[in-house]
Structure formats: structure tokens, C-alpha cells
Amino acid sequence: MFATLEYSQFQSLWWLICSIVGSLFLFLTFVQGGQTLLYSVARNEVEKSLIINSIGRKWELTYTTLVLFGGALFASFPLFYATSFGGAYWVWMLILFCFIIQAVSYEYRKKTGNFLGARTYEFFLFINGSVSLLLIGTAVATFYSGSNFSLNEYNQVTWQNPLRGVEAAFSPFNLSLGCFLVFMARVLGAMYLTNNIDYPELNARTAKAALTNFIISLPFLLYFLVSLLVMDGFAVDPVTGTVFMEANKYLHNLLALPRVMFMLLSGLSLVIFAVFMTSFRQSKKGIWFGGLGTILVGLTVFLLPALNNTAFYPSKYDLQSSLTIHNASSSLYTLTAMTYVALLIPVVLAYVAYVWHAMDSKKLTVAEITGEEAEELY
Template structure:
């Protein structure tokens, strides 16, 4: 129906949307880092864990979907990033494994590690795990140390296999931006989801703190991004172009509109929460985050921009054109993707069903199977 390039651009846009949705869902991880900040006794801690426990699987599922779409639509990108920088991705996977184990066994009787250990695991998942994901995603802009042969076989050129990414200032900034956006969203989520005046009061205070750090990191990181050089390609020729991402924004007015729209939603969410004492901030903030992150990821993939620059050999850089699946694969996947709105509608329905009423202390105490 369409040509190959159209399908490639379509599927990169889907990847960008999934990236935005994942960042929104990290409010679960942010909440885990706030457990000992917002809760002052075991009852309050159980309420917070119960609130997060209803949603933690959605974050993991969104991450798996993100990786799955990359694997199917852009298999070479998946192989180079997940396979080459595997020390980073294995560390991320470990952080999510201990999260799943912690929710399952935190209150199990006679668990040999103890409740505090599992709560520490949740903190590791929400802090180190999220920062590492931010660093890994940042390498799509800053690149990796790999080479690609004519047979599309890749190899990593450094023995650290991706860990060297933690030394790049931009990567670190994006990692901490994700850390603070997850904590800000968590507090907004608790305000909306929990019926407990002390937790809500502390969460509103935490919104001011983490929201301020998030805005500082976001502004600095985005400004940093606009100064980065990027890899531009034409007819299989690669060149380094200064201020590539800034130029991409100027050349695509839609990016300017969508980015500003996302920022407006974010500021509005903070305004109605802090000034108007509204409990609906999480929804406006979430929309803003999804739109902003989707826009930022779309700075890659379009306007002849490499989606994974090679720091070892510029001609090995990956693009949506040289790393994608076949026309047949992308076309079939596109038909399947038409069912995505149905899946999202079902998720929304289930979410609303679970959150018809806010979580209370009595509800948690009466549930013998809570997390």
C-alpha cells in the first residue's frame, strides 16, 4: 500500500509514542523511591505499596512492548543496542527482576531476606534502574562504540560493552531527568489515587521539590540536546552536522507545536496541583510527558537523522532505513497495529475500574492479599 520509507517512518513514530508512554508509567518507580519519604509508619507504607502494586506490571509491560517493537521493526538497532551494550541492559533487566520479586515476596511470611530488603530492592529499581534506562536511551542521540559490516553483522569495540555511556554528561543529565520526572509523577499519582490526608499533604510538598528538580534538569538537558551534533545521511553517505537536533526542530514546525504543547500541559498540571489543590494533575502531567518525549524521540528517525550514531565508524551509524525489517514485515505489522486503539481502550477501562474509588487504610487492612 505504501512505500518502505513510509512504513519505516510510521514505525519509528510508534516507537517514539511507546517511549513517551513508558516514561509516563515510570511513576511507579518514582513512587518506590518515595516510600520512606511519604510514609511514616507501616500502615502508610502499605497504602503506598498497595497503590503502586495495582500498576507496577504496566511499566514493565510498556518497556517490553518498546523493546518488542524495536526488535520487530528495527531488528539491527535492537541487536546492536541490546546485544552490544548488554552490560547496561542486563543491569536494567536485573533492576526490574528484583522489582517483580519484591512485590511478590515483600510481605510473605518467613521470607529469609526480610521486608526491609525487598523495600530496598524497590528503591534500587526506582532509582538506579530508571537512571540507567535514561542513559541507555540517551545513547540513541550520543551514539555507541560499534561497527557494522556489509553483512549487517555488528561488534562492540570497547570491553565495557555500554557501561562507558555513564561517562557522557548528556547521558547522565537525561538519566536524572527521568529520575525526577518519575518522582514528580508519583506524587501526583498518589494525590489522585490515595485517600489519606497525611500522605497527600506530604505528596503535595514533594511535588514542589521534585517538580523543581525535574524542570531544572529538563530545561538543561533539552538545551544541551539542541547544541549536540548529529549524524545526517543522504544516499548512504554520512556526515556530522552541528546543532542537528536544533535544525530538525526549525525544519519541522510540527515539532515546535507538539513540544510547546507538552510543556504547557506539564506546567498546567503543576499549577492546578500546587495552586488550585486539584487532584487531577497526574493526567495533564502525563499527557504533557507523553507528548514531549514522543516529540524528542521523533527528532531521531526523521529529517535524514541517524537513530544510533557509531562513535567508532561514522559509516556504521544506524538509520530507520538501514536497520529496519523488510517491506513485507513492516506492512503486516502495520495492519496488526490498527488494533492498538482497542488495546489502549481496554487498558483505560481496566484502569478506571480499579480506580473508581481512592485507596484507603481500611481497604488495605481488609485485603489479606495486598502487596
């Protein structure tokens, strides 16, 4: 079925698949956003429970998407997986730590005998919602700004900075993407809660939070975008594979890839439209437009540093150690086999959407979380 595709097309296809999964993860970070909103939006225990039970029905989807993102990168670009996880050791360990504490917090928060107390688990959720996204943002930004590693002739990584990845968090460019992700997640979280909870007082506050957080996120976004357009990028000579610095490389990429440019512009417009609808038109549908917008912007963020002869995981330390989708990928056989498996992704999306609809067509109310079976809830 895929016999006509060439190796390089499979590599591009798999980068696209990984980018879609990564972008879906960014959309699903409304869960993380909801977690950090807990402190600013909820005024009492009932409201807290409403928020936790609302996002608590979705946290596993976000978590699973992140795991799949890792798994898909491992299978299709193993050299990236080995270089980044083994090299940027501390940053990934800190991110993982933030996700371990999330996994138990929903289930344990309200349970008798939970050892650490409900406040600690709420704090865990806050850490997960803020620190993990900040670090993921800085790690993704290194796709553009580069890292400090070298690979030997057997492709074994040596990281050249003792902070092993955490150093990325000290660059304003990287940090701006991290901060943008944190606040964008709060915008999405606010829109999701507006949609999912039926409680007018809280709805008014979440609708306002969507606008406030969007305004806060703007300077970070602008700084990131402007820097991106003017910075030198890591270009690859398609014939020799040599990596070299090219002025305004990412601007060139945007101009050379009109579909990506369209995704960026339409994505941003959809997010702005969603925030406007939520905050000024009391619409509950903002999350759908904002979600789609986030996916489109996410796709831009992942595609721009990889397509058009660009090194997607560049090394500032040794340009020729930089990874491209061609030198970091799995073999043709594996990519082909995995492509057959990937045909099932639409089926997965379909049943996720069906269950989402079946579960959420009735909105979450105070009656549900204070009812006789509330003890089993989060």
C-alpha cells in the same frame, strides 16, 4: 488497506509506533517514581502500604509496556535490537537485573517466609525506581550523543568500549537525561499517588513532593535541552545514505518539524501546569495533565533523532555504521503485516482505560488496607 504506503512511510510509521510505546512507558514510570518516594514520603507502615498497594496495581502495566517497547523494536528495527542489546551488553543487563527484582518485590514483600525480609524488597523497589531509569535515560540519550560500535559487512556488531554501554553513564549529557527521568518519574509518582489515595495527610506530602522533585529535575532538563540545541548531530545524506556531522542538527530538526516542536512545547507546558495544579491548587487531576505532557515530551525525545534524515542510533566510532530508520528496519512485508496487528493497539488501550477507570473510581483508603482481607494485599 496499506497498499498505497511506501516502504519509507512504513519505516516512519513504525518509528512513530515505537515512539508512542516508549512515551507511554515514560508516563507509566510513575510506578518507579512511587517506588523511590516510598522512603521520602511515607512516615509509617500504614502509609507505606498505601503507596505500595496503590502503585502495585499498576506496576505490571509499566513492565508490560517496556516489554512491548523491546518487542516492537525487535520486530520493526531488528538491526537496532541486535546492535544495541548485543553491543551495549552491560548497560542492558544491569537494566534487566533491576526489572527482575521489581517483578517479585510487590508480591513477596509482606508475605510470611519471604526469605529476604520486607526491607530488602523495598530496597529492590528503590533500586528499580532509580538505577533502571537512570540507565534507560543514559541509553536513550545516546540516540543523540552516539555510541562506540562498528558493524561488519554482514551487520554483525563489535562494541569498541570494554564497558559495553555503561560508558554512556559517564557523559554529563547522557547523565542529565537519566537524572531527569528519575526525578520526573518522582513528580509523576507523586501526582499519581495524590490522585489515587484518599488520605489527606499523605496527599499533602505527595503534592509537595511533586513540586520539590520538579524543581530538582529542572537543571537536568535545561542542561539536556540546551546541549541538544547547540550540539553537532548525526545527519544522513538522503541520496547516498552517507552519515556526516552537522552543526546544530537537532535544532535544525526542531525547526524543520514544527509538529515535533509543538509537542515539546505543549508537553512541557502541560507538565508545569500539572505540577502547579497539584501543589498550589490541591488538584487531584495533575497526573492526567502531567501524563499527557510526558507522552508529548517523550515523543519529541524519540522522534527528533530519527526523522528529517537523521541517524537515530549513531556510532561515534564509525559514522557509517550508524543506524537510521531506513537501514535498520524490517522488510516491507513484515512491517505491513505488523501494521495490521497494530490496528489492535487502540483496542488494547481502550480496555486498559476501562479497567483503570473501573478499578480506580473508588480511591484507596486506610480501611481497605487494614480490613479483614488485607492479608492478600501487597
